Amino acid sequence: MPTRSPARLVVALAVAGVLAIFLLYTAVAGHSTPTLTPSEIQGKSGKLSVVGTVVGKLRGDSHAASGLQFQLVDPQGHNTKRVDVVYRGTSPPPLFRVGRSVVVSGTYAHGRLQGSDIVTKCPSKYTSSPS
Amino acid sequence: MSSGAWLHVWLLLRRRRLDGAEISGDAGFAGVGADTVIIVGLLLAAAVVVLVALPFLREPVVADDRLEAPNDDEDRRLTLLEERDRALAALKELEFDHRTGKVDDADYRELVGPLRQAAAVALRALDQPQE
Amino acid sequence: MADLGRAALVVTFGLAVYALVAGGIAARRNERRLAASARNALYCSFASTLIAAAVLAIALVRHDFSFTYVAAHTNRHLPVAYALSAFWGGQEGSLLLWLLILTGYGALAVAINRRLLRDLTAWVVPVIGGIATFFSFVLVAVASPFDTQTAPFDGAGLTPSLQNPYMVAHPPMLYLGYVGLSVPFAFAAGALLSGRADERWIVATRRWTLAAWTFLGFGQLLGAHWAYVEVGWGGYYAWDPVENAALMPWLAATAFLHSVMVQERKGMLKVWNMVLVALAFELSVFGTFLTRSGVVNSIHSFAKSSIGSWFLAFVVISSLFSLALIMWRLPLLKAKTKLESALSREAAFLYNNLLLVALCLTILWGVLFPIVTQLVKGETRTIGRPYYDFFLRTFGLPLLLLMGVGPLIAWRKTSVRGLTRTLAWPTTAAVVTGVTLVAVGAGSSSPGLIAYTFSAFVLATIVVELVRGTRATGSLFTLVARNRRRYGGYVVHAAIVLLAIGIAGSSAYSSSVERRLAVGQSMTLAGYTLTNRGVTVDPKPNVTETRAHLDVTGPWSGTISSGDNQYVNPPEPSREVGIKTDWLRGEDLYVIVDEAHPKTGLIFVQVLVKPLINLIWVAGIVFLFGSAVALWPDAREQRRLVARLAPAASA
Numbered sequence: 001m002p003t004r005s006p007a008r009l010v011v012a013l014a015v016a017g018v019l020a021i022f023l024l025y026t027a028v029a030g031h032s033t034p035t036l037t038p039s040e041i042q043g044k045s046g047k048l049s050v051v052g053t054v055v056g057k058l059r060g061d062s063h064a065a066s067g068l069q070f071q072l073v074d075p076q077g078h079n080t081k082r083v084d085v086v087y088r089g090t091s092p093p094p095l096f097r098v099g100r101s102v103v104v105s106g107t108y109a110h111g112r113l114q115g116s117d118i119v120t121k122c123p124s125k126y127t128s129s130p131s
Numbered sequence: 132m133s134s135g136a137w138l139h140v141w142l143l144l145r146r147r148r149l150d151g152a153e154i155s156g157d158a159g160f161a162g163v164g165a166d167t168v169i170i171v172g173l174l175l176a177a178a179v180v181v182l183v184a185l186p187f188l189r190e191p192v193v194a195d196d197r198l199e200a201p202n203d204d205e206d207r208r209l210t211l212l213e214e215r216d217r218a219l220a221a222l223k224e225l226e227f228d229h230r231t232g233k234v235d236d237a238d239y240r241e242l243v244g245p246l247r248q249a250a251a252v253a254l255r256a257l258d259q260p261q262e
Numbered sequence: 263m264a265d266l267g268r269a270a271l272v273v274t275f276g277l278a279v280y281a282l283v284a285g286g287i288a289a290r291r292n293e294r295r296l297a298a299s300a301r302n303a304l305y306c307s308f309a310s311t312l313i314a315a316a317v318l319a320i321a322l323v324r325h326d327f328s329f330t331y332v333a334a335h336t337n338r339h340l341p342v343a344y345a346l347s348a349f350w351g352g353q354e355g356s357l358l359l360w361l362l363i364l365t366g367y368g369a370l371a372v373a374i375n376r377r378l379l380r381d382l383t384a385w386v387v388p389v390i391g392g393i394a395t396f397f398s399f400v401l402v403a404v405a406s407p408f409d410t411q412t413a414p415f416d417g418a419g420l421t422p423s424l425q426n427p428y429m430v431a432h433p434p435m436l437y438l439g440y441v442g443l444s445v446p447f448a449f450a451a452g453a454l455l456s457g458r459a460d461e462r463w464i465v466a467t468r469r470w471t472l473a474a475w476t477f478l479g480f481g482q483l484l485g486a487h488w489a490y491v492e493v494g495w496g497g498y499y500a501w502d503p504v505e506n507a508a509l510m511p512w513l514a515a516t517a518f519l520h521s522v523m524v525q526e527r528k529g530m531l532k533v534w535n536m537v538l539v540a541l542a543f544e545l546s547v548f549g550t551f552l553t554r555s556g557v558v559n560s561i562h563s564f565a566k567s568s569i570g571s572w573f574l575a576f577v578v579i580s581s582l583f584s585l586a587l588i589m590w591r592l593p594l595l596k597a598k599t600k601l602e603s604a605l606s607r608e609a610a611f612l613y614n615n616l617l618l619v620a621l622c623l624t625i626l627w628g629v630l631f632p633i634v635t636q637l638v639k640g641e642t643r644t645i646g647r648p649y650y651d652f653f654l655r656t657f658g659l660p661l662l663l664l665m666g667v668g669p670l671i672a673w674r675k676t677s678v679r680g681l682t683r684t685l686a687w688p689t690t691a692a693v694v695t696g697v698t699l700v701a702v703g704a705g706s707s708s709p710g711l712i713a714y715t716f717s718a719f720v721l722a723t724i725v726v727e728l729v730r731g732t733r734a735t736g737s738l739f740t741l742v743a744r745n746r747r748r749y750g751g752y753v754v755h756a757a758i759v760l761l762a763i764g765i766a767g768s769s770a771y772s773s774s775v776e777r778r779l780a781v782g783q784s785m786t787l788a789g790y791t792l793t794n795r796g797v798t799v800d801p802k803p804n805v806t807e808t809r810a811h812l813d814v815t816g817p818w819s820g821t822i823s824s825g826d827n828q829y830v831n832p833p834e835p836s837r838e839v840g841i842k843t844d845w846l847r848g849e850d851l852y853v854i855v856d857e858a859h860p861k862t863g864l865i866f867v868q869v870l871v872k873p874l875i876n877l878i879w880v881a882g883i884v885f886l887f888g889s890a891v892a893l894w895p896d897a898r899e900q901r902r903l904v905a906r907l908a909p910a911a912s913a
């Protein structure tokens with residue numbers, strides 16, 4: 001007479017199965033990209049995202065071959081390190097402008113970020129009222 | 132505690148009133164004068180105090196202040212009733228599923244026995260006088 | 263007037279503390295009058311919060327810019343309805359809304375149950391009081407909606423893309439859901455604190471949980487629809503942390519709704535249900551923490567706010583409290599029956615729970631990942647869409663299948679033979695659908711094909727259930743009326759199936775293309791031909807509308823326009839997309855003109871065709887209907903409950 005019901009075993013196996021799927025996927029597929037500020041980006045390369053505030057003149061057009069060019073600085077404004085960005089693709093979201101905080105995703109190499117995606121924030125709704 | 136809260140509210144309103152008068156002017160709010168607001172506020176605070184103290188005001192001296200008189204008989208009876216209802220509901224559900232064809236005859240024969248037994252036990256336990 | 267609001271919140275805080283302390287003492291020492299007093303304090307806390315809310319609402323409607331909050335979120339031009347909706351547009355106001363709903367729900371739940379479940383309700387009061395203490399404290403000391411300033415002439419205004427009926431309804435609906443989950447949590451905690459081993463807390467909160475879950479689900483659909491029509495990137499869900507913040511508690515609540523059925527009937531899973539309800543509650547507060555704290559990069563939050571630490575502390579403390587409570591009462595929570603067969607309704611619910619909780623925790627991991635990597639590696643790494651899409655498919659598709667199989671399995675156990683018999687028709691329907699779909703070309707996406715086939719399977723099982731039931735009872739109406747929970751549940755399942763079909767169609771089978779079009783140039787996509795007819799600029803009092811107009815021929819013929827609006831007050835742009843819904847073919851033609859040059863008429867346009875996407879919105883309506891059926895008060899059930907408790911109530 002089995003001391004444990006086989007039903008419990010099936011359920012336990014199902015739990016183990018789900019856990020295994022999760023661990024396998026995260027181990028094999030990865031799919032996480034570094035999200036860095038301009039001051040943290042030195043020495044890095046490859047696919048990553050940069051969080052920062054848009055500064056400098058916006059030059060060019062995202063649809064053109066030379067892309068839309070601008071620079072990013074640390075969102076907190078602590079560091080003066082700037083990152084050159086060349087963004088190509090559909091026009092940036094309507095809220096994109098100088099002074100806005102954005103996240104630009106792309107490939108970073110030779111001191112320049114080739115951006116392929118921009119995410120802008122809604123102007124902060126959920127911060128405390130400025131004191 | 133209740134009188135402390137009342138005092139606190141009164142002091143709060145008194146102190147703030149001076150600030151409020153400077154900032155928004157004594158034109159008041161929604162056409163209502165600042166004084167009226169204070170009176171309304173104090174009345175409401177008093178009402179709160181009364182309501183919270185109400186159980187003690189209604190029965191200053193009471194013989195039995197117990198919230199839940201321990202009534203094991205009542206509790207047991209309720210538990211038995213719930214078990215009876217649960218057993219009967221399970222039986223009813225099985226009958227319905229059998230009638231609609233979800234549970235076939237062989238499965239029905241196998242499942243109905245224990246359910247009928249459980250229902251009978253529950254009914255018998257209810258009829259029996261308390262131990 | 264801000265003074266009155268401030269004072270009212272201070273009063274709420276005092277009453278919440280009293281409800282917590284006095285209520286706890288009264289419940290512990292079994293004192294009737296003190297318990298009644300604590301209850302009254304809870305009722306009064308709703309009244310004083312209502313006063314504070316009224317003050318803010320009136321200030322918003324009257325454009326009283328001496329309130330810092332009003333100036334920050336409205337302006338003179340704003341129509342009344344949107345000015346009022348700014349109540350929940352910012353941090354302080356939304357916290358006030360949370361507190362209002364919490365005290366309201368708490369007062370109502372306690373008032374309804376105070377006679378039937380005296381000892382349980384006596385403990386519910388301090389638990390709700392504790393939660394209210396936290397929120398009222400934050401509102402009084404950390405983030406007050408009643409800060410005042412020298413009134414500027416005009417306020418900052420509301421972002422135009424938020425001036426939308428969906429955005430007016432979305433937050434309050436979500437909050438009714440989030441806060442609603444605190445009622446079953448409080449009753450569960452109350453049951454443990456009062457040493458009860460029975461299921462009465464589940465029966466008492468059944469409708470609360472279902473209502474909260476419905477609000478939370480529908481609220482998310484409202485948000486998704488707004489994102490689709492207003493934000494305009496062609497999608498409706500971006501796996502953004504703030505979106506996930508609502509999804510996670512909803513998934514946990516879905517699991518909970520199912521597993522309590524097992525506990526009610528079989529007395530099993532008692533510990534699991536306690537853990538689940540605490541998880542749902544903690545996730546809803548945690549979701550608020552995510553949205554407000556700026557801890558995770560999200561489209562909604564960005565700047566770090568001090569309020570985050572307070573929320574984190576509350577989540578940690580309440581989680582530890584729940585855990586300690588469950589462990590203390592573990593002996594009480596022994597299961598009455600065991601799981602007998604891996605092929606039983608109980609087991610089916612367990613698999614359902616496993617998949618739902620797995621999906622929930624997977625999403626949680628994805629949301630927390632940046633924080634974890636920052637702490638562990640010193641580098642923030644973000645998880646992208648593919649991760650979420652993979653797990654949605656891996657856990658969601660089996661879940662979809664289970665929705666069809668589960669209702670056909672009997673309690674205790676079902677023989678393989680019996681199951682094969684009942685599954686015959688639905689399986690045939692699914693196979694036929696699958697083959698037909700492959701023939702029309704749906705084989706291009708395997709997950710999409712699987713989703714469609716499973717959906718056909720589930721719909722067939724629901725139809726079979728309804729047909730069989732009607733045959734047995736005589737009329738469909740009688741059938742549903744006598745078994746509201748069951749058949750309401752089936753309708754909700756049907757809604758989820760529609761949702762699955764809509765999601766599969768619009769993601770697996772959508773097409774999209776980007777082009778640069780001069781005036782007169784055309785492009786084609788999925789049978790549609792679009793020709794650029796030029797760009798117009800239309801200046802209006804508060805907005806300049808730039809639109810590109812495209813002539814469309816194909817399955818539908820007409821003109822579609824898209825472009826952007828530039829507002830004057832506040833000076834913000836918003837993208838305006840063009841959507842043409844073809845109900846007959848069940849697809850949307852979605853046009854985004856992201857760059858339009860009025861002088862030359864040159865445009866850059868992205869065109870998408872999204873099949874079956876409108877099923878998602880239809881699913882929302884069906885979802886509401888199904889929940890309504892399940893929630894509908896049942897006179898017979900009420901009479902039975904009253905008869906059961908009648909002699910007790912008179913004692």
